[in-house]
Amino acid sequence: MPLLPIQVTELVDAVFIGCSMNHTLGDGTSYWNFFNTWSQIFQSQAQGHEYNVPILNRWFPSDCDPSVNLPFKHHDEFICNYEAPFLRERVFHFSAESIAKLKAKANSESNTTKISSFQSLSALVWRSITLARSVPYEQKTSCKMAINNRSRMEPPMPEEYFGNLVQVVSAETTTRELLENDLGWAAWLLHVAVTNHNDKVVLQSLQGWSQSPFIPQIGRLFDPYSVLMGSSPRFNKYGCEFGMGKAVAIRSGYANKFDGKVTSYPGREGGGSIDLEVCLLPHIMRALESDKEFMNAVSVSNPLF
Template identity: 35%
Template sequence: MAGGVVLVSSSIVRPVRSSQSDRTKIHLTPFDLSLLQFDYPQRGLLFSKPDSDFHLISRLKDSLSLALEIYFPFAGRLVKTENLEDDTVSFFIDCDGSGARFLHAEATSVSVSDFLQPDGSVPDFMKYFFPADDFKSCDGVSVPLLAIQVTEMTDGVFISFCYNHMVADGVSMWSFFHTWSKICSSGSGFNHKPLVLKGWFLEGIDYPIHIPVSETERSPPSRELSSVPITKEWIFHFSKKNIIDLKAKANSEVASSDMEVSSLQVVSAHMWRSIIRHSGVSRERETHCKIVVDLRQRVNPPLEKDCFGNMVYLTSAITTVEELLDRGLGEAALQIRKLVSSQTNDTCKRLAEDWFRNVKNLKSGIGSKVGDTIVVASSPRFDVYNKDFGWGKPIAIRAGPSNSISGKLSLFQGINEGSIDIQATLWEDVIVKLLADVEFLEHVTTA
């Protein structure tokens, strides 16, 4: 490893009392398979350092084994089947108990204050605090579906993870993480209800789905990397008051009181307008705001709110740069609101059926290289700070470098009630301009 991070050990943690006799086979939907070429999402929580008598690593590994017994799909593997009759391949998750990767690392020269820069910048060394920065979902045939890294610092501990997006989404991952922390803090298992798999598949679509072989092969490294502008990561903080003021401004610009916008929508709209204003994109060009939508309560009949699996997909609000910048914050937030509201059962069904009939462009990625797109990932609705492994709650959350393009925004619950933190990956010159933009900074802080 690098960046002052030294790998101490690497091991596989398997679920305790794992039984091969009742192993589960999970078929994959179009929404799962569309993520075949996506990097494993990466997240991590920063904690103060526990006392030396806590036995940190052994307790984390023992409790992880118990958590994997409950969340058994994370201990499985992706299986690829060749369909020789039509030169395609198919995939499913085999819950075979193979286990998750557990990395123990040390960064004895790094402190909590090094991590939490007062200007909001994210230090370059942070990428080494995450496991497996080059795994893609299709790699799950040979690598674990879940990897954990625990990095001990001088005065802190960073617990990070990456996971295969085809087996789970943020709802499922944070639910697992919460269960793991409760098991660790209690020192034993607890009465957890059996895992409810999403058990969802569209009628009329046969599975396993056949995918052209060419769409499943890893894309070669880009030769254009040297010409791509350098990206940097920055933390922007929206306080509860910032958000109230933004909502008041946006809703005053919206004609109908029945169409009031939410905190998430207005914060996303403010970032969208501010980033595009400084991205150098021509006013005639289209600009996209891609939003992650959770389908659990949108399909009919609705699924349980916390059922396990991947039930999200990206959908885009689209307008021209000219309209985005000239029509104001309220109109931008309203576009996002209308987009989210339009994601009904029928919409989901049409998207899945169209994908099934036209399996293509799996390698297109999540964004654009020309600076006309923002991608709003994660959610401030995830309760990330209520994760106590037995020595105290987290003091910060960070996203790893996977799936990074200029315009990727990872939204998190802020540590103060009602606040939202955004970890933004942007071209360096865009960040410089944002930090000098009085209109932008009126509603956001970087400290």
């Protein structure tokens, strides 16, 4: 299987560009740096501008041996073809104004100014999906967030570093605590999880992995009571331009989908707006669509979608 397949499909009135990259090769930052650099190369040829060059030198912690011996004798020990259940996928649009209200509400309820827009939005999604699932009150539930380690290293790694420097941070509580407390309470849990993820934590996890290496498998990493916020609305997804104008929409394929997976995109109009691609079991999606608090925060988006 190719590490980087690209397919361009010509439609009657449009062009669809599809690209897939093995996650072992790079993370979301690397993926969108590649896509944006590809676009910059195209534009520089037409306009004579320079473009950014990715940094391809491999980075390893100073106390880690770059050669890793995987403790497997047969590929069946680490290759698992995850079969996702039948899911409903829907894209929910949140305007900059709606997200600003969520952020102000979360900070006010937590008596702070430190909670970010995305932490506030993620808290809403976590609480709403947990409620839609009708999870028992004493059941543990978690919200996991993909996090870029580049800026958290000491000294920081450059954003142009091409590789995989993404990890997952997690906030966990009981369903009772999550639903009986307010939005700000949940958002603060996420804020603490992000803030505590620093250089020391990253190096400890890498050292632990090098001593006991394993291959991550989707089916074994996420439980039916978790929510995973993947990708990032900070990626410059609509800045890619190949002579046909701004993209009409950004969508993801069928890989890495499971109940509770949420993929975030910048809104097409920019300005801090966000689109969330939510994957849920059909009956849970119906319950989410009936959640007044959640749907009141959702904004009207392009009627084409």
